[in-house]
Amino acid sequence: MTGQDRDLRSPEDFRLDLTRPPVQVEGELAWESTMTAPTEWVPRVYTEDEIHTVVNRRGFSIASFVCGLLGLLLGIFGIWGATFALAAVILALVGRSLECRAKTWWVSGLVAGVAGLAIAVGWIVYITQVLLPALA
8 A cells, every 4th residue: 555545543554565566677687687696506617628637637646646756766876856755745736626537647746755755864864874984
């Protein structure tokens, strides 16, 4: 009931009527046409190139494997391989979390890195326990 048709003296008709009849304004969009879903509800659609890139990602894992091999080879000749071996272990752990389909690469890098670190520890023990006392 609009305000002008209401009887002010009747108690059952005493309601606040703050509505007005809808009027179409020239150039105004219909309310229904402005309804959209929030962006967090709209699923992300990936292109084929994006899917191919994510599935075939192996950079950290291969870098871990290469650093592990360098750490092993340099570790045989001295302590210099410890840096590469440590980098191999770190890259393997990063590759484990980011590149689940490259498991063979990051596991190989992790094993080679740990072996390189073990050789470096062996060199440290050899230098401190055998070479330094012999020089003194």
